[in-house]
Amino acid sequence: MPVATFLDHGHSLEEAAEAIRLGASSVMFDGSALPYEENVRQTREIVRMAHAMGVAVEAELGSIAGSAVELGNAPPAPEAYFTDPALAAEFVRRTDVDVLAISFGNVHGPYRGEPRLDLERVRAIHTLVEIPLAMHGGSGLADALYPSIVASGISKLGYYTAMGMDAVAALRHQLCQAEPATLAYHHVIGAMVRYFRDEAKRVFALAGCVGKATP
Template identity: 50%
Template sequence: HDFDTVLRAIQLGVSSVMFDGSHLPYEENVTQTREIVRVAHAFGVAVEGELGHVGGSAVADAPATQSLFTEPDSVADFVARTGVDTLAISFGNVHGPYRGRPHLDTERVRRIANLVDTPLVMHGGSCLAAADYRAAIEAGITNIHFYTSIASGVWGHLNQAIGDAGHTPVYHEMVGWTMDHFYRETVHVFEMLGSIGQAVGIDPFEAMAE
């Protein structure tokens, strides 16, 4: 959310940044995102913007949530005026675990995908059914952020690993087991989402910035 923090990350040499100005009035979101893009592209850094607000699971079933969804009629203008490389959108997705059955507006995703060529990003990709992922991808989502369900499974994995080891583990063993859990679960997610072998078709960040 913080403009200065994103600029600092660019100065430190990251290859991509995400600026979430969705909490700002529309014109201010455009202005700040556009400035981030201007600076980032000068350093060959890709930028993800956000239009429509993706909240936490506390708002997943709130009646007002739909008012935070991305408005398709604003997307083409936002992309054209900011020059973002990817765009995070809101269509019923939330950060963290979902409260009850999520209601993803994939028709909204489809409408947006038909309006712009910019890759569309889904935040809040954990804890969904396989059918939800397929529907989102088929509608036009090309990037899914996935963390909560992997991280929440670490403790169970550690308990199993400690029991199998038969001794009191030292710190580096637990770090190794945690990394193993993340690796295995990430591969599983890649397989589930059809991501294996897809990186070959992605332009390098330098090409995106040109």
């Protein structure tokens, strides 16, 4: 089975170069907090370096709120900070980036209340650009949303927060059900491996990506 190693949310040419040196098969440069022209300039520089090494690059345009590390229930960025479709097309043309992460109501970390995803915006961007679109903050949504998200044009789905938090609940269940005298470290690790395996397979099926990996 093909395995990808990925630098998520890199912030400099140096970070991207180090990740590639260590064997990353793709890298991300997140210049979304920079002024637009500076984001273009730095992304283009990293793309040139990475492509010379045969490595793909993901970039981000628009503001995606929250953090998958701090888990602070951040509200989504205001709509004014969502990715502009026309600007996305220009950004892709000027940078030659391989994948574009976009903002359309998605957040890193847990969602606060009912998510309001602007899938019409995703469709508009998908119509204007010819590269895969990435969604960060793809976990914790209703199962019924995933086919619609994919159909709107999302090709790469970031999925961790809900799975990481639910894994703790699975671990607690394992610890409570076991006899302390017979519980060993490998039992705990085995339970975690099974949980992540089964949850990943479930999400793959929801997103319609089962059996599509190629060497």
